[in-house]
Amino acid sequence: MAKLTDEQLSQLKTKLQQRYLELREEVRDELKRSGDERYVDLAGSVADMLLDINAAIVDRQVNEMREVEATLKRLAELNFGDCIDCGGEIGFDRLMAYPTAQRCVRCQSLHEKTYSHEPNPSL
Ligand SMILES: [Zn+2]
Secondary structure, three states: OOOOOHHHHHHHHHHHHHHHHHHHHHHHHHHHHOOOHHHOOOOOOHHHHOOOOOHHHHHHHHHHHHHHHHHHHHOOOOOOOEOOOOOOEOOHHHHHHOOOOOOOHHHHHHHHHHHOOOOOOOO
16 A cells, blocks of 8 residues: 655645646637637636537546546555556656656556557667
8 A cells, every 4th residue: 555644745735626626717718719708708607608619629638637636535545556557656756757657667668568559679
């Protein structure tokens, strides 16, 4: 089990919340740029406002927002900070750099190799 202190958890929480707001701003900017003003003034959650737009332009942000939301929920769980593959610690430094990380560095690179659509030419 990862040994994150309450202090570290609250730092991560703050970071995730900031990231969420940044992403929400990015989505709004994208929508403004694309001329889709209809959705810009809505005070409701982005998830709602994206329900019926063709959201290809904001896909990346929306996906990341979902990850951030899921990570915020996981913060409360005892095994938060454990790698979902090997169960080892992801590490606080890595989490601060990538708050939505679910794997330790080793498992992540393994995962990316396994699921990469671009074959590694050096193999
Ligand atoms: Zn791992």
